[in-house]
Amino acid sequence: MDIHTETTKITTEQDMPNEGRRNMMKMTGAGIVALGISSLASSQAFAQSSIALTDEWDKKFAKSDKVDHKKVTFKNRYGITLAADLYQPKNSTGKLPAIVVGGPFGAVKEQSSGLYAQIMAEQGFVTLAFDPSYTGESGGEPRNIASPDINTEDFSAAVDCIGMQANVDRQRIGMIGICGWGGMALNAVAVDKRVKAVVASTMYDMTRVMSKGYNDSVTLEQRTQTLEQLSQQRWQDAEKGTPVYQPSYNVLKGGEAQFMLDYHDYYMTPRGYHSRAVNSGNAWSQTTPLSFMNMPLLTYISEISPRPVLFIHGEKAHSLYMAKTAYENAAEPKELMVIPGASHVDLYDQVDVIPFEKLTSFFKQHLA
Known part of the structure; x- marks a missing residue:
């Protein structure tokens, strides 16, 4: 795998047609959220939940014969039951290093996170890919x-x-x-000192992009208008007793920027489509952006140090600027690996592009 770290400045919109670029710059708040965006009976904390888990292998990747797999459930601090896939190297012995995997925003564990988890389990790690609260097979209402x-x-x-x-x-x-x-993982590691090393792959800072738009293009007037609309939407939701949802995601209407076409190619074709994924023709609630628009997610990113952080991003990804800012604000030890020619979505599932050799060496070094 011919992969190197690229440090030169990259123009992320250079290949976009003018119409696509204008559409990208217009996206704010509610529009941006569309992107990405067996129980453990041994412990009372992980008691059997009432959520239903599928028995079939409905992943978007083939099952490995080098890994043992089972579904598990567990509760978060708010009492929401989460569903996850646990992957373990076959015939392993002793105490092993472990990795938890989540994302992309609006995806499920049967997609990218599960792929990463299974491949890292093949490398000798116990791994866990989970569905976030309110999505996929995990609990939480409304959906x-x-x-x-x-x-x-x-x-x-x-x-x-x-x-x-x-x-x-x-x-x-x-x-x-x-x-x-x-971005969520970086935020978690900043406060959770149990985690010894973290990787952010093709990352978004969701609070930044929802509150400021792509490339921080949203004006105060535009932000205020979006917040006015979302605030009024709360009256409608309160009166109905249920949230109103945004239009179906990744349904093309023509004139979209290239990165939107890339999302469609992953989420809406056999390559990555999954009926439980928000981004596969489903949608977030209209008011989901509210909590993101008033919270800088990566305020304390420097407090990950002295634990190492690795950023992996595509050279042609429209989101590269977010990883560069996060890298600049993180403290040493840190590394930014830019994959030549790769787009944002390439790092979801293209195993010949995702630098699994680098991921393996990074975690073997820092989880030794």
Whole structure:
């Protein structure tokens, strides 16, 4: 795999037609949220829940013959039951290092996070890919709601769960966050000192993009208008007793920017479509952006140090600027790896593009 770190300035919109670029710059608040965006009976904390889990292998990747897999459930600090897939190297012995994986924003564990988890399990790690609260097979009502606080907590609850496994060394736990869950993972690790190393792959800072738009293009007037609309929407939701949802995601109407076409190619085709994924023709609630628009998610990113953080991003990703800012604000030890020619979505599932060799060496070094 010919991969190197690229440090030169990259123009993320250079390949976009003018119409697509204008559409991208217009997206704010409610529009941006569309992107990405067996129980453990040994412990009372992980008691059997009432959520139903599928028995079939309905992942968007083939099942590995090098890994043992089972579904598990666990509760987060708010009492919401989460569903996850636990992957373990076959015939492993002793206490192993472990990694929890989440993302992308609006995806489910049967997609990108599960792929990352299974491949890292092949490399000798116990891994856990989970559905965030209110999505996928996890609990929480109403459905398809996101929260920078609750979803950050979901990562730490996943650490709780994986650390309860008899074959996991609690002193060697790492974390991978993908796309919008990359920012969540960084936020979680800043406060959760149990995590010894973290990777943010093709990351979004969801609070930044929802409150400021792409490339921080949203004016105060535009932000105020969006907040006025969302505030009025609360009256309608309160009167009906149920939330109103946004239009179906990743349904093309023509004139979209290239990155929107890339999202469609993943979420709405056999490559990555999954009926439980928010981004696969479903939608977040109209008011989901509210909590994101008033919370800078990465305020304390420097407090991850002295634990290492690795940013992995595509050279042609429209979101690269968010990873660069996060990298600049993080403290050493840190690394930004830019994959030549790669788009944002390439790092979801293209195993010949995702630098799994780098991920393996990073975690083997820092979870030793």
